[in-house]
Amino acid sequence: MKSLLATALSAALVLASSQLALSADQIRILAPTWLGFAPVHIAGDLGCFTAKGLDVSIKFEDDLTNVMAAMARGDIEMQMRSVGEYQGRPRDASTPGIIIGTIDESVGGDGVITDDAIKSVADLKGKVVAAEPNIPSRLLLQMELKQAGLSLKDLQIKDIATADTGAVFVDPSIAAIATYEPFMSQALKASTRPGARMLISSKDHRGIIIDAIIARNDDFKANPDKYAKFLGCIYEAVDFIKAEPQKFADMASKHFGLTPAEVSDIVNSSLSYTTLAESQAYMGKPGEKGTLHGIFDTVMDLNLENGAADNKLVAADQIDNSAINKIPAK
Amino acid sequence: MTGYVQFVDTAKSFGPVNVVRKTSLGLERNSLVVFLGPSGCGKTTLMRMVGGLDEPSSGSILLGGEKVVRPDRRRGMVFQSYSSFPWLTVEKNIAFGMRYRKDLDATQKAERIGHYLDLFGLADFANSYPNRISGGMRQRVAIARTLAAGSDVLLMDEPFGALDALTRERLQVELRQIQIREEKTVIFVTHDVEEAVFLADRIILFSRRPASVVADIDVAAELGADRPLEIRETQKFFELRNKVLHLIRNETGVVV
């Protein structure tokens, strides 16, 4: 009874304290519920943020509209999202948000599943394909269709929620589903469809699905050093993750309600955290363009084509490498 | 026209429906007047207007010379059902009558509660809730509450209609005794002829709707003030009852 009271009181206190006043060293982050953003949690656990005088908090928000509303309102300083989703409607040139770094990229975490009725992407012509609007694997599908001389218009696309992948895949009239982990593996494992397999995987298209770190423009302009420090901590965390995968799994498991084994499983089969060097290659040296600019443009065209975006965004205006280049090299 | 309660050219319509035709009546103080008539004839509406619960469409009602405008303590209502509050004990129900009285202190209120509990034989049930006592006792509680409120005029709308014959008789006897002892003016609405003849000092007989006075019978002159139960078996009672019944049948063409 006493411990129940204590937890109730602490819960009430948490609720109250979550309304603390704003401070200049504050970074409030919204990111999807995904291990790709675990370096933020790890950096926190390692004490990097406190050591650098940063007040960082991260909450999960899967809905992009909510994240954009929060940033427009000034409730958050940062969001993290794949570049493709970032470009989605209703963003235009005046929408707050600017890419200042990368955190991870999809390596097998996104893809398209099908059975042996479909031997290649060209076979999808005229078939029913299920996919949640504006998810990364739609881009993969588009790219491969292009290579086969087709486009999304040659398919019958049905909108679904990715969480329903497993259930939807039971329906034989659905030829393929664009989806992501772990729904992808779960659907394949449970499926009785003959030859159920991955048709397209982000493993074969590295660098297309990249999770970016996106800052709110006004705060970024006002406190550039804060963001440089933040990024520094992120890449320190990434180094730690690569050096101590087991410790990482233990630490991450607490933040995601998973077992350490589940963490390792998902990370190893789905993604690769970008190190400082890799991120700097994407972002470019001071005054230069990195490889991300080209990827941004490619993905932008795909999004305009598939209807996820209305406005063509200019990469140079959406990417800022000033903060990441402030981080001292090792 | 004289009388403690006066209806001066009182008429009432609810929208296009005329319920009470222009009526002028004077009722004596400390008398028990019965409004008798077929169901729905408007007699209840006429009584309610004395209580200030409905407003006359034309004409007015005077109480002791003063025009009746809104409900207050001087005129209390006793209904057939929903007469006592289910969430209050018998004692608290009676006390409710005095809740808004600023002229009594706590001791006086307690004394009055005791008085009415004894008067109505409710002392043993003071802490009982209405759902645990009989229908007859519930109606006694309602009357006690009205008296505790210090009501001068009791307006009673077929209060014994839902009770069994034996209980009804007993309550009729009690009502007359209390009316005389506590010196109250009572307007009693009923469609039961026997009840009317037994209870009334005076019966006002109403026609079918819209109500107008059809007959005005001085019962006290015939039966006197003392009404033991046995009076119901006397010849005089029987004749009076028949006379009223015939009046009803002739004037209204309706068997009450």
Place this chain on the structure above:
Amino acid sequence: MFSSLFVFRGRASPMVEFAVSVAAAALVIALWELAARAGIIAPQFLPSPSRVVVALWTMLTEQNLVWHVAVSTARVWIAFLLAAIMAIPIGIMMSSYRIVGAALEPMIDFIRYLPVPALVPLSIIWFGVGEETKIFLLWLGTFFQLVLLVADDMRRVPQEFVEVARTVGANSRQVMTDVALRWMGPTLLDNLRITLGWCWTYLIIAEIVAADSGIGYVIWTARRFVKTPEVMAGVVVIGLIGLVTDQLLRLLHRRLFRYL
């Protein structure tokens, strides 16, 4: 002792009825366990009760479930009490003064039908992504239903009681507090009990907005990683909380309203 269970409108003792309830629930759980083990439905859609219990145990001992439950409970009760404190007077006024009723009823009826998930981005614009939005969404799902129930309750106060009160000298306010509110007590408590239940069903919608705590957050995160036993465990926890709260409120009802 048991035969009265089968007689039309027969009544059995509370102990017997309790035993039947427990037995029926046990039977359902046993069938569920068998169905899961036989693989009739794939485990990621319907895990067995034993798996759910194991998940629940882990969540309790290693994943701070009690804390999350406390946070969610606090949110629900704050939103619910806010809704009640507003709905009771407004509902009473709507029924008592037709100008209030005529003005508000159409709008309340309209808002009542709006799907709360569609209003989430709007509530973020108004209240941000903190606790306020979560409380607001929970309140949204509760207030508009409750105010109409209160107005209906108020309408059903017998006119006789109002008139009795008037003839012993009560003014309008006193009629509302001393008579109408007392009459409404039992149905009001019942309506509160029911709408509290509805409030819980909005928990997930409210807690997945900028989520970091609460059972809704726990369920959502588990769903994201297809940890179906954990999802079901979270759902079961909400069900248990509902069951206990319901029984407590029924007990309170019996205590408060002994006169019924």
